[in-house]
Amino acid sequence: PGSALPHGPPLSRRSPVAAMADSGGSGRGPPCPGAAAALRRWEHLRRRAATAAPWARGLLAVAAGLGLFYVVLRVPFRLRDSLAAVTVFLSTLTPKFYFALTVTSSFISGLIFVFEWWHFRKYGTSFIEQVSVSHLRPLIGGTESTPPAPAAFSSGESETSRQGMPECKVWRNPLNLFRGAEYSRYMWVTGKEPLTYYDMNLSAQDHQNFFTCDTDALRPSDTVMQKAWRERNPQARIKAAYQALELNNDCATAYVLLAEEEATTIVDAEKYFKQALKAGEMIYRKSQNCHSQSPQHEAQLRRDTNVLVYVKRRLAMCARKLGRIREAVKMMRDLMKEFPLLSMLNIHENLLEALLELQAYADVQAVLAKYDDISLPKSAAICYTAALLKARAVSERFSPETASKRGLSTAEINAVEAIHRAVEFNPHVPKYLLEMKSLVLPPEHILKRGDSEAVAYAFFHLQHWKRIEGALNLLHCTWEGTFRMIPYPLEKGHLFYPYPSCTETADRELLPTFHEVSVYPQKELPFFIHFTAGLCSFSAMLALLTHQFPELMVVFAKAVSVAS
Numbered sequence: 001p002g003s004a005l006p007h008g009p010p011l012s013r014r015s016p017v018a019a020m021a022d023s024g025g026s027g028r029g030p031p032c033p034g035a036a037a038a039l040r041r042w043e044h045l046r047r048r049a050a051t052a053a054p055w056a057r058g059l060l061a062v063a064a065g066l067g068l069f070y071v072v073l074r075v076p077f078r079l080r081d082s083l084a085a086v087t088v089f090l091s092t093l094t095p096k097f098y099f100a101l102t103v104t105s106s107f108i109s110g111l112i113f114v115f116e117w118w119h120f121r122k123y124g125t126s127f128i129e130q131v132s133v134s135h136l137r138p139l140i141g142g143t144e145s146t147p148p149a150p151a152a153f154s155s156g157e158s159e160t161s162r163q164g165m166p167e168c169k170v171w172r173n174p175l176n177l178f179r180g181a182e183y184s185r186y187m188w189v190t191g192k193e194p195l196t197y198y199d200m201n202l203s204a205q206d207h208q209n210f211f212t213c214d215t216d217a218l219r220p221s222d223t224v225m226q227k228a229w230r231e232r233n234p235q236a237r238i239k240a241a242y243q244a245l246e247l248n249n250d251c252a253t254a255y256v257l258l259a260e261e262e263a264t265t266i267v268d269a270e271k272y273f274k275q276a277l278k279a280g281e282m283i284y285r286k287s288q289n290c291h292s293q294s295p296q297h298e299a300q301l302r303r304d305t306n307v308l309v310y311v312k313r314r315l316a317m318c319a320r321k322l323g324r325i326r327e328a329v330k331m332m333r334d335l336m337k338e339f340p341l342l343s344m345l346n347i348h349e350n351l352l353e354a355l356l357e358l359q360a361y362a363d364v365q366a367v368l369a370k371y372d373d374i375s376l377p378k379s380a381a382i383c384y385t386a387a388l389l390k391a392r393a394v395s396e397r398f399s400p401e402t403a404s405k406r407g408l409s410t411a412e413i414n415a416v417e418a419i420h421r422a423v424e425f426n427p428h429v430p431k432y433l434l435e436m437k438s439l440v441l442p443p444e445h446i447l448k449r450g451d452s453e454a455v456a457y458a459f460f461h462l463q464h465w466k467r468i469e470g471a472l473n474l475l476h477c478t479w480e481g482t483f484r485m486i487p488y489p490l491e492k493g494h495l496f497y498p499y500p501s502c503t504e505t506a507d508r509e510l511l512p513t514f515h516e517v518s519v520y521p522q523k524e525l526p527f528f529i530h531f532t533a534g535l536c537s538f539s540a541m542l543a544l545l546t547h548q549f550p551e552l553m554v555v556f557a558k559a560v561s562v563a564s
Contacts, residue, residue: 095550102546106539113532120529168447168502170510172206173456174346175317175353176444179234180261181269186441194441198509203444204229210310211253213303215296221248228257238262252280252307259314270318273311280308309339313347320354329354349381356385356464365389378496379448380429380457383422388464388471390415395470400477416478421495423482425449428518430479432458433465434472437518443510450503451518452510489521 119127177183183194207229216222221244228240238261244254259272287301316331332351336343348371355364364385372382394412403412423430428451431437442456465471486492489499499520507517546553 095546095554099543099546099550102539102543106536106543109532109536109539113529113536116529116532168450168500168506170202170445170447170506172345173442173444173446174349175442175456175460177441178260178263178266178269180259180263181266183441184261185264192512192514194512195443196510196512199443199445210306211256211303213296213299215300219248221245221251221254225251225253225257228254234261250279250282252276252283252311255279256307256311256314266318266321270315270322273315273318276307276311277315280304280311284308305339309335309342309345313345313350317350320350320357325354325357329358346379349379352381352385353460353464356388356461359467361389361392377448378425380422380426380453381461383425384429384457384461387415387418387422387475388461388468390418391471391474392468395468395474398470398474398477415474416481419475419478420482420485423479424486424489424494425496426454426457427482427489427499427520428454429457430475431518433462434476435462437516440512440515445510447503447506447510449500450510451507454518455511455515 116127179195186192186194208226211229212222212226216226224240224244224247228237228244231237231240237257241254241257241262244251253276255272255276259269259276263269263272284301284304284307287297287304290297312331312335316328316335319325319331320328329351332347332354336347336351348367352364352367355361355367368382368386368389372378372386390411394409394415398412408416426449432439432454439459439462440455442459443452446453446456465475483489485494486499490501491498493499504517504519511517542553
């Protein structure tokens with residue numbers, strides 16, 4: 001009060017922002033060159049930050065946040081005082097605390113390690129890595145690197161690229177066992193379920209495709225069987241089959257279901273199939289006479305053809321299992337001549353196995369000459385049977401020591417190349433043939449080039465390899481050499497397309513849980529399994545040292561806390 005103000009214009013009541021705008025952005029009256037230069041540098045940094053990558057902006061934001069935390073909150077929190085208090089607290093801890101801490105850390109890391117190992121053995125991936133890729137990466141702005149879609153489902157690609165892409169297609173096992181007479185007996189003896197739900201569900205779909213048609217609603221017995229194939233409970237299916245026979249004693253599909261699921265022996269199954277054959281032939285002749293009348297009659301003829309072929313094939317398999325091998329071979333040959341267009345059912349694989357049992361190797365070679373063609377799809381049965389025939393010519397006199405001294409003859413080279421070709425097609429088979437892995441009952445469906453196909457092949461053909469002297473010895477000496485020719489099987493093959501990477505997942509669905517699925521190529525243990533194992537071991541070692549030398553470890557812990 002009392003002080004004199006200089007005369008001039010009245011004080012402005014405008015906001016500081018407006019005053020800053022009028023004064024050239026400096027917030028004062030006249031523009032200041034130093035402040036203007038600072039603002040220009042700030043604008044330059046802001047524009048560079050706006051055009052930077054997302055991870056750079058995130059790093060800059062984290063750094064700015066930490067700086068703000070330190071500058072603004074260092075006085076209220078008194079970080080130095082807090083650190084000093086923590087140091088004092090750590091210096092007063094007893095050895096029992098450190099021992100409990102290390103034991104708890106070791107126990108928790110051990111649990112994580114066990115869970116990681118279990119998840120890797122069951123699903124083939126690391127749980128921590130999977131969660132990081134699926135959930136954490138999108139949160140921090142990353143994108144999940146997903147493999148390209150299969151060529152069969154992509155648009156705008158050429159037909160050549162579609163054919164070049166290996167696909168994981170599940171096939172009906174041509175040598176599948178009988179549910180009642182074989183699979184169920186195994187479950188009664190061992191208490192283990194040999195078939196998976198996925199496998200049985202595929203069989204239910206096959207039965208509906210093979211044994212039903214649009215005209216089933218016109219016949220009460222076929223309507224009942226149409227519902228029976230959809231039933232999940234085996235007893236409900238058997239009951240429905242008997243109901244269908246009460247409505248029509250010549251219902252072939254009802255006899256088929258009883259032969260597959262109710263018969264507890266092969267002899268009983270054969271009796272049911274003979275009744276199904278009698279009824280099926282009669283229905284098939286009727287369908288042939290009127291198949292050209294309408295599309296519905298053509299569909300019925302296709303259905304009746306499927307039933308007849310299925311019954312004749314299963315009768316041939318019954319004869320093979322009961323020791324009437326020549327009769328089985330004749331039935332298979334007649335079936336292939338009568339229905340040559342049904343080669344997709346792979347009846348020739350049944351014929352190959354029966355001819356090998358007869359040791360009719362010339363006939364086996366004749367079948368291979370027809371079906372081991374470059375234009376036809378391959379299978380483990382074709383590739384390994386071709387290798388077996390070539391190994392038979394040299395295996396009896398083959399010796400690794402002699403071969404290393406004088407070199408391989410032409411016949412031995414052909415045999416080794418045939419083995420390498422078979423191993424490249426399905427690398428899982430040799431472990432079963434050499435009895436390095438235990439066999440289980442083959443599933444009703446197989447995945448070509450997968451472990452399920454290897455199990456199905458070795459289950460029936462192991463005896464044929466053992467019968468030829470020296471064949472398994474030749475296989476043992478040469479099969480691993482295949483992998484030197486294809487160091488990167490998922491990227492490039494030698495005689496076949498690259499090995500499909502989807503086989504492990506499909507095989508786990510097809511094979512029972514008590515079977516250890518063979519994986520190719522072998523996967524390395526994930527990083528987090530090594531990390532958790534090392535952390536568990538280190539924590540356990542610290543706990544042991546703390547228990548044995550408590551005073552020394554307390555001094556060490558205090559020194560570490562002071563240094564930090």
